[in-house]
Amino acid sequence: MNRWQHILRIGGFEFRRFFKWKQEVFSLVLMGVLFAISIGWGQLKVALEETHQVAVVAPLTMPELENITWVPASNTSQAMTELGTTYAGVLTITADAEQGYLAELAVLSNAGWQDRMSQAISSYLQQQKLNDLALNEEQIAFLNQPPSFVVAVQNQDRARSSANKALPTLILVSIMVAVFGSFGLMMTAITQEKQQRVTEQLLTLITPSQWMDGKILGITLHCLKSMATILILIVLVVLVMSVVAGDAMTYPEVSWQLFVATTLFALLGLAMINAMMAGFAATIDDPNHSGRSAMMLIPALFVGAGFGVMDTPQGLLAQILSWFPLTSFAVMPIRVADGGVAWWEWSGSLVVLFLTTYIIRSAAVRLFTLGITMYGKEPSWRSMGRALIGR
Known part of the structure; x- marks a missing residue:
């Protein structure tokens, strides 16, 4: 088998490892039941109230x-x-x-x-x-009759309905869910295999880079699936709430540019985050007693930057963060959703993110190679730093 066959096989294994269709169906049904209960709870309380x-x-x-x-x-x-x-x-x-x-x-x-x-x-x-x-x-x-106050947007391309105004929030919430999902899945996948002492057998069949790339591929695909599920559920909840309130059903306008940009930035961003987590998780011997586990929550700060500039998505700080590769996967999609971003701008930021993801992945492979076979102790920060720079 060649390199890509190994990676695809490991990626498929990792995806199937965490994707259980019965669990997914049960979760959707449970969420639907809880949603129905929450909708009717107020009316039920009033009806049964003395x-x-x-x-x-x-x-x-x-x-x-x-x-x-x-x-x-x-x-x-x-x-x-x-x-x-x-x-x-x-x-x-x-x-x-x-x-x-x-x-x-x-x-x-x-x-x-x-x-x-x-x-x-x-x-x-x-x-x-x-x-x-x-x-x-x-x-x-x-x-x-209250006084009328109207904000007249002269650029009709930038005028947005209330449904479209919620798009940046929907995007960021789904990305945040995916990032936290990556944290849990990658930590579980790697630390369990280290504790079960199966790493040596696997390394006789595949290289550390193939092993890590396969994990990144499978878990990234699983997190993208989670993003899509969350987005669909949130939209359905908003639509049902509109019907219950008697309001007109309004759908957010998702252009092909927004769909492509969000998908590509989320894909590369999650791959970058998963590469960081894979390399770092390999250095953790026991997640229950290691003081390093909390360090894996740092990528959540990158998504937090998006929430910090949501009110001014076209401001100077938002423009800087949309080009900075560690935050661009969260900030650039909300700028595209807000409108006024040329295709060459988000395409250029995507190229920068791709190069950064490749560099981080290469450094993470060296860190993964260092930590995956270490039992009973964790590598020092000094040795981890030397591994990251290729020494």
């Missing part, structure tokens, strides 16, 4: 509220004697010359129905205050 009797001392006729029964009372003092027995609360509303109305609700303990009632009564009293001003319906409607 009706609360509230004594009210007010010069107004109270509006009808769900799960609330108003009981008129002559005075607050008398109603307070039955608080907690007959009444769940005592509401007192008094007229005020400056504010219009003052409302106070007396209860024995906090509960969710009190917040809902407070919002409804506040809105009702606000409307009553407007009615007391002897305004006609047109004037009241005019006062209730």
